[in-house]
Amino acid sequence: MTRIALCAPGKRITRERADAVLDLYAGTDVELVFHKQCFARRGHFAGEDADRLAAFLECANDPDFDAVWFASGGYGANRIVGDAMPRLGEAARAKRYCGYSDTGFLLAALYREGIGTVAHGPMATDIRRDGGDAAVRRSVDWLCGGSEGVEETVGEGPVVAFNLMTLAMLCGTQFMPDLTGHVVMVEEVAEHLYAVDRLFFHVTQHLRGIAGLRLGRINDVPENDRPFGFSEEQIARHWCTKAGIPYLGFADIGHDAANKVVPFGVAGGRATA
Amino acid sequence: MTRIALCAPGKRITRERADAVLDLYAGTDVELVFHKQCFARRGHFAGEDADRLAAFLECANDPDFDAVWFASGGYGANRIVGDAMPRLGEAARAKRYCGYSDTGFLLAALYREGIGTVAHGPMATDIRRDGGDAAVRRSVDWLCGGSEGVEETVGEGPVVAFNLMTLAMLCGTQFMPDLTGHVVMVEEVAEHLYAVDRLFFHVTQHLRGIAGLRLGRINDVPENDRPFGFSEEQIARHWCTKAGIPYLGFADIGHDAANKVVPFGVAGGRATA
Numbered sequence: 057m058t059r060i061a062l063c064a065p066g067k068r069i070t071r072e073r074a075d076a077v078l079d080l081y082a083g084t085d086v087e088l089v090f091h092k093q094c095f096a097r098r099g100h101f102a103g104e105d106a107d108r109l110a111a112f113l114e115c116a117n118d119p120d121f122d123a124v125w126f127a128s129g130g131y132g133a134n135r136i137v138g139d140a141m142p143r144l145g146e147a148a149r150a151k152r153y154c155g156y157s158d159t160g161f162l163l164a165a166l167y168r169e170g171i172g173t174v175a176h177g178p179m180a181t182d183i184r185r186d187g188g189d190a191a192v193r194r195s196v197d198w199l200c201g202g203s204e205g206v207e208e209t210v211g212e213g214p215v216v217a218f219n220l221m222t223l224a225m226l227c228g229t230q231f232m233p234d235l236t237g238h239v240v241m242v243e244e245v246a247e248h249l250y251a252v253d254r255l256f257f258h259v260t261q262h263l264r265g266i267a268g269l270r271l272g273r274i275n276d277v278p279e280n281d282r283p284f285g286f287s288e289e290q291i292a293r294h295w296c297t298k299a300g301i302p303y304l305g306f307a308d309i310g311h312d313a314a315n316k317v318v319p320f321g322v323a324g325g326r327a328t329a
Numbered sequence: 330m331t332r333i334a335l336c337a338p339g340k341r342i343t344r345e346r347a348d349a350v351l352d353l354y355a356g357t358d359v360e361l362v363f364h365k366q367c368f369a370r371r372g373h374f375a376g377e378d379a380d381r382l383a384a385f386l387e388c389a390n391d392p393d394f395d396a397v398w399f400a401s402g403g404y405g406a407n408r409i410v411g412d413a414m415p416r417l418g419e420a421a422r423a424k425r426y427c428g429y430s431d432t433g434f435l436l437a438a439l440y441r442e443g444i445g446t447v448a449h450g451p452m453a454t455d456i457r458r459d460g461g462d463a464a465v466r467r468s469v470d471w472l473c474g475g476s477e478g479v480e481e482t483v484g485e486g487p488v489v490a491f492n493l494m495t496l497a498m499l500c501g502t503q504f505m506p507d508l509t510g511h512v513v514m515v516e517e518v519a520e521h522l523y524a525v526d527r528l529f530f531h532v533t534q535h536l537r538g539i540a541g542l543r544l545g546r547i548n549d550v551p552e553n554d555r556p557f558g559f560s561e562e563q564i565a566r567h568w569c570t571k572a573g574i575p576y577l578g579f580a581d582i583g584h585d586a587a588n589k590v591v592p593f594g595v596a597g598g599r600a601t602a
Binding site: 249 | 497502535556
């Protein structure tokens with residue numbers, strides 16, 4: 057039996073989506089427990105900062121859980137990460153943590169502090185997508201110690217993956233891990249290409265010394281009043297060249313059902329493979 | 330006679346707007362010269378990176394001009410700033426420079442390197458706004474050595490002003506000036522409040538040691554699917570408190586016709602007042 061606790065550091069998840077995920081694992085040796093905070097609502101957020109902080113700490117610090125799975129992204133993890141980190145105890149260190157998008161603020165801080173084992177991967181709310189069942193199963197498999205859903209370019213060297221905006225906002229902050237020698241994968245959704253270009257300007261200035269950059273999917277780019285003139289790969293290559301960062305090609309991650317699991321660190325957390 | 334050269338580091342300006350600005354100063358002792366690059370078009374930009382770079386350098390390095398005024402913002406100054414800075418000569422050091430929004434990348438780098446005298450203020454393209462004449466006159470007055478349009482809280486201590494997103498993208502880069510002891514003013518346009526909150530998280534992490542932060546206008550906030558729950562001033566106060574930065578109140582700057590001039594540095598560049 058693997059026991060997985062779910063909380064929502066930013067946006068709530070609907071009961072319907074949570075139920076659909078629970079149905080997938082009914083009668084299996086995986087027990088998923090949605091913290092009631094997952095369904096709270098306070099303006100933009102799944103509850104007040106204090107509620108979301110408390111729920112994350114309860115999930116992470118409970119020795120009866122093996123893993124913490126972020127139920128959804130949205131926005132708000134950066135509002136609790138600073139208060140959360142010093143309150144994580146011994147039980148938090150033995151756990152696996154998985155999420156992506158806005159929850160990258162927590163993944164980064166956990167990885168920086170060496171607390172637990174961390175992966176960028178699908179969240180429970182991804183059940184809503186076509187192919188969402190497979191997405192959800194990828195993360196649950198990893199949270200249970202498997203590696204079936206791990207992104208295929210993940211190799212021997214250390215790797216991380218982030219939403220591009222989340223990484224940009226992390227750069228230079230107290231939560232940013234040292235990514236020297238890492239392959240860094242980035243993905244984005246619903247940003248104009250000029251904004252993607254601007255984010256690459258910023259992050260490549262902060263990523264000198266990494267092993268290389270891989271480009272995940274840049275999904276749902278809004279129509280602009282004029283074409284940007286460069287593709288997302290041209291953008292990535294342009295800024296990598298300027299910063300002396302090796303551009304390594306694509307990564308199989310994104311805000312979509314095909315999003316694969318990227319365990320942070322050396323040997324891809326694939327110790328069980 | 331004051332001779333002012335205009336170029337467009339990001340987006341083009343229309344001939345009609347340029348003509349409207351020229352009409353304002355016909356028969357005066359101010360000569361405005363729009364570089365032809367101001368009207369170029371290449372996808373998103375007012376010409377290729379090389380064109381925009383060359384135009385900026387021609388304007389800044391020409392000893393026959395007293396000042397450089399950025400014609401418009403948009404996006405693209407960060408794509409030329411790295412190549413521009415080492416190519417600025419002696420004539421560039423004697424000039425005044427004015428712009429805001431995306432051109433803040435150049436203002437920051439000039440201020441960091443101590444090249445010329447720099448101000449955040451209206452651009453020629455602001456002529457399109459109701460009250461645009463007055464906005465334009467504020468910057469031209471400052472470019473001619475005046476101080477009539479200077480933001481009223483600008484005092485004895487050093488100050489800078491930036492678009493919030495532009496400042497966020499500058500933080501930690503090779504173009505970011507040391508803002509220790511400065512009053513930092515920020516303004517934003519057309520960003521969701523959750524994005525404004527996220528930008529404040531980022532910039533306040535980078536601004537420890539400043540004298541304080543002033544909040545300009547956060548204009549044209551898009552409707553979101555759910556209310557954010559905090560006002561822009563609550564956002565600014567929240568992150569300033571977290572970072573130990575004094576919150577000093579409002580600043581009279583923004584993407585609008587009321588946008589005042591904020592000369593960078595000590596004593597507000599008001600030496601001629």
